[in-house]
Structure formats: C-alpha cells, structure tokens
Amino acid sequence: MAQAARISDKYIQQDEPDQEAAFQKAFTLELLVSTAFFVVLIFALPVYGVVYGHAAIIIPGIVAAASVPLSAFEAPSWIPYRRMQFVRERTLSSVDPVVSLVVTVGLGVAGLGTGAWSSAPSPAPQPAASRPAWPPPTASACASTAPPSASTRASRGRCSGSP
Numbered sequence: 001m002a003q004a005a006r007i008s009d010k011y012i013q014q015d016e017p018d019q020e021a022a023f024q025k026a027f028t029l030e031l032l033v034s035t036a037f038f039v040v041l042i043f044a045l046p047v048y049g050v051v052y053g054h055a056a057i058i059i060p061g062i063v064a065a066a067s068v069p070l071s072a073f074e075a076p077s078w079i080p081y082r083r084m085q086f087v088r089e090r091t092l093s094s095v096d097p098v099v100s101l102v103v104t105v106g107l108g109v110a111g112l113g114t115g116a117w118s119s120a121p122s123p124a125p126q127p128a129a130s131r132p133a134w135p136p137p138t139a140s141a142c143a144s145t146a147p148p149s150a151s152t153r154a155s156r157g158r159c160s161g162s163p
Contacts, residue, residue, distance in 0.1 A: 007033065008075070012082045023079065031072040041065040 011026035045061040074096075080088040 008078050011075075011078050023075070026078070027072065027075045030075050031069065034069040034072040038065055038068045041068065 007026055007030050011022065014022050014026075016022040042062060042065060045058050045065065049055045049058040049061070074093075077089055077092045080086070080092065
C-alpha cells in the first residue's frame with residue numbers, strides 16, 4: 001500500500017525525543033489505514049465477484065484481504081531500519097518469505113495446495129501487504145523482538161517530529 005510506505009518513511013525520518021511515542025503514533029496510523037483498506041476490500045470483493053460472474057473468488061479474496069490489517073504488525077521492523085541496523089532489519093524481513101515458501105511447498109506436497117487456495121498461504125510475487133499467512137511470520141518475529149511496545153497512541157497534531 002502506498003499510504004503504508006509513506007507512514008514508515010515518515011517514522012524513519014522523524015526526530016522526536018520520545019521514540020517510543022513516535023513509534024506508537026506511526027503504528028496507530030498504520031493500523032488505522034490498513035484496517036480501513038481491509039473494510040473497503042471486504043465490501044468491494046463481493047461486488048467484483050458478482051459483476052464478473054466469479055463468485056468463487058469472494059471467500060479466497062476475503063482470506064487474502066485479512067492479511068492487510070495483519071501487515072501493520074510488521075511495523076517494528078522499522079525500528080532497526082531507522083537505527084541503521086540493516087542486517088537485523090533484513091533478518092526480520094526475511095522470515096516471511098522463508099516461512100511462506102515452506103508452508104506453500106508443504107501444502108503442495110501434502111496435496112492440500114490445489115486451486116485458488118494453494119496461493120492463500122503466500123503468493124510470492126505479491127507485495128508484502130497482500131501476503132496472507134496465519135499468523136504473519138514477519139509480524140510475529142518483529143513483535144517478539146521489538147523494544148518499544150506495539151500499542152496504539154492517538155494525539156492531536158502533526159505526525160512528524162520535525163519543526
């Protein structure tokens with residue numbers, strides 16, 4: 001999502017003295033935007049399914065759309081990137097493709113990965129925001145290793161810490 005990229009960029013660029021508060025504000029915005037997009041998808045998928053005569057895409061589409069708000073929990077990977085700990089950030093980000101490959105191949109070998117559902121655990125060519133996995137591996141790894149709490153925070157004013 002383009003908006004999500006802007007939120008992470010603004011978090012990385014900010015210079016607030018309270019970094020935990022800055023992260024919580026960015027996480028809150030990311031979660032709100034992702035959830036709003038998920039709601040739009042939930043209402044749009046049945047319309048597209050009916051209009052194009054493919055009602056079978058509705059349920060897999062909703063399952064795939066559920067990954068959008070879950071992708072907000074990958075926000076803790078912004079912290080090592082901001083600190084220029086690139087190896088740590090890449091290590092956290094690499095969890096998702098590795099686990100997704102193992103799950104997808106495992107489902108295929110077990111004979112459970114047929115039809116539209118074979119791509120539900122992780123379609124590799126899709127962007128990270130649309131990669132469903134239960135629970136999202138990168139989000140789990142990020143949330144378990146992040147220093148600040150991934151709680152939400154709302155305040156009036158700017159999202160940027162620069163004057």
